[in-house]
Amino acid sequence: MYAPFFYGYDAGVFAKNGIDLDIVNGNGSLTTIADVDAGNVKFGMSGCAAAALAISKGRKIVSVASYMAKYSWAFYVPEDSAFKNIGDLRGKSVVVAPNSSEILLLPAVLKYAGVNPEDMKRVAVDPAQKIATYARGVGDSTITTMAYGDPLVQQAKPSRALLWSDAGFVMPDYCVIASTETVAKDPELVASFLKATFESVAASEKNSSAAVDASLKLRPLIQRAPTEKQWELTMGFLRSNNTKACPLGWQSPKDWDIGLKTLKEYAGLEGDISNPDLFYTNKFIKCSASK
Helix, strand or coil: CCHHHHHHHHCCHHHHCCCCCCCCCCCCHHHHHHHHHHCCCCEEEEEHHHHHHHHHCCCCEEEEEEEECCCCEEEEEECCCCCCCHHHHCCCEEEECCCCHHHHHHHHHHHHCCCCHHHCEEEECCHHHHHHHHHCCCCCEEEEEHHHHHHHHHHHCCEEEEECHHHCCCCCCEEEEEEHHHHHHCHHHHHHHHHHHHHHHHHHHHCHHHHHHHHHHHCCCCCHHHHHHHHHHHHCCCCCCCCCCCCCCCCCHHHHHHHHHHHHHHCCCCCCCCCHHHCECCCCCCCCCCC
């Protein structure tokens, strides 16, 4: 998923734009959000939904760009099963991690698919055991992000993905976040970082092999095959239907509006959502095609 950052570092794209980049391995969106809010790091990659929920609870962060504009989460079902769409999972079970974003948003996607949330049994396990539990046949399905999780699921059990977005679910997926203080006090830094980031993304789209090579060079313990597959899949989620006419990184107000309303209804987002500037900004990436 993050191959462009390794490419941009190795090819000198960030250095050319005045960014002394230190790529720190993350430990989930909540930890990243806390680190950005505390000033431990200047920028982070976070689930957009997690960022919005954190902002509603007082975190002083904001999304400054969209990294993956199309939602990549999916149900995974056995390749030889009869499940063709999410509606076919009515009355079946899903292996999930408790207290996760997938649990919060599951009722919403089921509503889009015409399934009563009460008609799906949850098999709750530790996040590290989710795919293994599904592979043993304990549940009929599991949930993960296609861009990152697909190679891991396929290694464990040949499966097919039933994308949430195919059921009409709309939510910005992964966002670049910064503290509101950084945005206010050092906008030039933000602009330079985003310029380097999306120059690196565009170059990685054109030359995915170079992006994977850089990833393996800087993270020698990762494996080539899953890294190649993860970046290949990630490229399919960089743009949503509402952002494809605009530059990489631009955030769709329509996608955000739908997403915030979903979070308000299903996921406990607190407070007023009528001011989108609290959650995201397009001041650094403009789109002349937007209305």
